Amino acid sequence: ESPLQRAAEVSKEHPKPDITFSYGTAGFRMRADHLDSVMYRMGLLAVLRSKAKEGKVIGVVVTASHNPVHDNGVKLVDPLGEMLQPSWEKHASELANAEDIVEVLRGVVEEHSIDWNVPAKVFIARDTRPSGVEFVKALLDGVQALGGSGRDYGVLSTPQLHYMVRCQNTEGEYGEATEEGYYNKISNAFLDLRSLCGNTGVPVIKLDGANGVGALKVKMLAKQLKGTLSLVICNDGSSGKLNEKCGADYVKLYQCAPDGMDINPGDRCVTFDGDADRVLYFYYDKDHKFHLLDGDRIATLVVGYLKEKLDKTGVVLDRGLGIVQTAYANGNSTSYAESTLGVPVACTKTGVKHVHHKAEEFDIGVYFEANGHGTALFTNDVVRKMKAVVQDTDTSTERSKAAKQVLSLIGLVNQTVGDAMSDMLVVESILHEKGWSLEDWAAVYTDLPNRQRKVAIKNRNVIETTDAERKVTAPQGLQDEIDKLVSGYKNARSFVRPSGTEDIVRVYAEADTREAADSLALAVSQKVY
Ligand code: NG1
Ligand code: ZN
Numbered sequence: 001e002s003p004l005q006r007a008a009e010v011s012k013e014h015p016k017p018d019i020t021f022s023y024g025t026a027g028f029r030m031r032a033d034h035l036d037s038v039m040y041r042m043g044l045l046a047v048l049r050s051k052a053k054e055g056k057v058i059g060v061v062v063t064a065s066h067n068p069v070h071d072n073g074v075k076l077v078d079p080l081g082e083m084l085q086p087s088w089e090k091h092a093s094e095l096a097n098a099e100d101i102v103e104v105l106r107g108v109v110e111e112h113s114i115d116w117n118v119p120a121k122v123f124i125a126r127d128t129r130p131s132g133v134e135f136v137k138a139l140l141d142g143v144q145a146l147g148g149s150g151r152d153y154g155v156l157s158t159p160q161l162h163y164m165v166r167c168q169n170t171e172g173e174y175g176e177a178t179e180e181g182y183y184n185k186i187s188n189a190f191l192d193l194r195s196l197c198g199n200t201g202v203p204v205i206k207l208d209g210a211n212g213v214g215a216l217k218v219k220m221l222a223k224q225l226k227g228t229l230s231l232v233i234c235n236d237g238s239s240g241k242l243n244e245k246c247g248a249d250y251v252k253l254y255q256c257a258p259d260g261m262d263i264n265p266g267d268r269c270v271t272f273d274g275d276a277d278r279v280l281y282f283y284y285d286k287d288h289k290f291h292l293l294d295g296d297r298i299a300t301l302v303v304g305y306l307k308e309k310l311d312k313t314g315v316v317l318d319r320g321l322g323i324v325q326t327a328y329a330n331g332n333s334t335s336y337a338e339s340t341l342g343v344p345v346a347c348t349k350t351g352v353k354h355v356h357h358k359a360e361e362f363d364i365g366v367y368f369e370a371n372g373h374g375t376a377l378f379t380n381d382v383v384r385k386m387k388a389v390v391q392d393t394d395t396s397t398e399r400s401k402a403a404k405q406v407l408s409l410i411g412l413v414n415q416t417v418g419d420a421m422s423d424m425l426v427v428e429s430i431l432h433e434k435g436w437s438l439e440d441w442a443a444v445y446t447d448l449p450n451r452q453r454k455v456a457i458k459n460r461n462v463i464e465t466t467d468a469e470r471k472v473t474a475p476q477g478l479q480d481e482i483d484k485l486v487s488g489y490k491n492a493r494s495f496v497r498p499s500g501t502e503d504i505v506r507v508y509a510e511a512d513t514r515e516a517a518d519s520l521a522l523a524v525s526q527k528v529y
Contacts, residue, residue, distance in 0.1 A: 025500030027075025043142020081416025
C-alpha cells in the first residue's frame with residue numbers, strides 16, 4: 001500500500017462536509033463542528049511541506065485566536081517559525097476542498113519533486129478550546145498516514161509553538177525547543193535588562209488573560225521573574241468563557257475594559273488575546289476615563305528605545321531601523337514616528353505575513369498591528385555589530401551598556417511572530433528604564449479618535465482594494481462615496497476591506513473627535529452592501 005493510498009483510506013474516517021474552505025489570513029478558521037476533515041488533511045500537508053523542506057520541522061497550531069470558543073482553526077508554521085509560504089496556502093485550500101485527495105497530494109508531490117525517503121517531522125500545539133483535543137488526534141492521523149512523525153506539545157500559546165519550530169530547525173541556536181526552554185530564554189533576557197537598568201521598584205500589573213492559554217502560561221513565566229514584576233491575573237479561565245467580553249480583541253474593538261477585572265484609576269492593565277499572540281495596555285485616569293495603549297504605541301515605544309540605544313553605541317546599519325504598519329495604524333502614531341522619532345514608516349496589507357515580510361527589509365524592523373500583534377526583527381548584522389561593541393569597549397561605558405541592552409532585548413523578543421508574553425516584558429523593560437507610568441506613556445502623543453465597525457453582507461469578496469487596502473477599487477463608485485463622506489470631517493480618514501478571518505466587511509474611521517469618528521464609521525458602513 002502506497003502512502004497516498006493509505007492517506008485516502010484513513011481519510012474515510014474524516015469525511016469532508018459540504019463546505020468550501022479557504023486558507024485565509026490566519027489559516028482555516030470557522031465553527032469547530034466543520035473542521036475535522038481539514039485537520040486531518042493539514043496533517044497530511046504538513047508532512048509534505050516538511051519533506052519539501054529537506055525534513056525541517058513544520059508546525060501546526062490549532063487555534064481560533066480571539067474568536068468565540070465554539071470556533072476553531074488551524075494554521076501551518078514554516079521552518080523559521082514564520083507563516084506558511086503563500087504558494088502553499090493554495091495547496092492547503094485545494095486539499096481541504098478536494099473530493100479526491102490523492103489527486104491533489106500527487107500534484108503537490110510532483111510540483112515540489114518531493115522525495116518520499118526524506119523523513120518528515122511535525123510539531124503540534126493547541127489553545128484551550130475543548131474541540132482542540134480531537135483535532136490534534138485528527139492531525140496526528142494525517143501525519144502518521146503519510147509516515148511522518150508528530151510531536152504533540154499539548155496546550156501552548158501560538159507564539160510558543162512558533163518558537164519551538166524555530167529552535168528545532170536552528171539546532172538550539174535560537175533556544176531550546178521545550179516549554180521550559182522558552183521561559184528560560186525570555187526570563188533570563190528580561191532579568192538581564194532589569195539588572196543593566198538598575199532602577200528599583202516592582203510594578204503591579206493587572207492582566208486580562210482572555211480566559212485562554214495566555215493566562216495559564218503567564219503564571220508559569222511569572223515564577224521565573226524573581227519578584228521583579230507582580231502579576232495579578234484576571235480572566236484566567238477558572239470561571240469565565242474564552243474571549244467572552246474579555247481579551248485584547250474585545251478591548252480594542254469596543255474600547256473599554258474587559259469584564260472580570262476590578263480596576264482602580266492608575267492601575268497598569270494588560271490584556272492578551274485568546275491564543276496570546278496579541279497584547280495591549282490600558283488604564284483608567286482619575287476621572288475614570290478609559291485609555292488604550294495599542295500596538296501602534298508599543299511599536300513607537302520600542303522603536304524610540306532602540307533608536308536611542310543605537311545612537312549611544314554609534315553603530316551604523318546599512319538597512320537601518322524602520323516601522324511597519326497597516327491601514328489600521330492611528331494617523332497620529334504614523335506622524336509621531338516619522339516626524340518626532342525620525343524613523344521611516346512602511347504600510348502593508350493587513351495580516352502578519354505582509355507586515356513581517358516588509359519588516360525583514362530593515363536591519364531592525366519593528367512591526368505592530370494596531371490590535372497588538374507584533375514583534376521586532378533583527379538581522380545577524382545587528383547582533384554582530386553589538387557584540388563587537390561589547391567586546392571592544394570598556395564595560396563601564398554607556399556605549400557598552402547600550403549594546404548589551406540591545407542584545408538582551410533581542411533575546412527577549414520572539415522574532416518568529418507577535419508574542420503577548422514576550423512583548424509585555426519588552427514594554428515593561430522600557431517603561432521601567434524610563435521610569436514611566438502608563439499616563440506618562442500615553443502623553444507621548446494623542447491618538448486620533450477612531451472607530452471600527454463590522455458589516456455583514458452577502459458576499460464580502462465583492463469588495464476589492466488597493467494601496468495597502470486603503471482604497472476600494474470595486475464595487476464601482478464606493479470609493480467616491482467614501483471620499484465624499486470623509487471630506488465632511490476634520491483630520492479624517494476611512495477605509496473598508498473584507499476581513500480575512502471573519503465573514504464580514506471591516507469599516508475603519510478616524511477623525512478629530514469621538515463623535516466625528518463614530519458618525520463617519522456609521523455613514524461609511526451604510527454605503528457597504
Ligand atoms: P482580518 O479579519 O483580515 O481583519 C484580523 C486582524 C488582523 C490579524 C488577523 C489574524 C484587525 C483589523 N484585523 O484580520 O490584524 O491579526 O485577524 O489574526 O484587527
Ligand atoms: Zn491571536
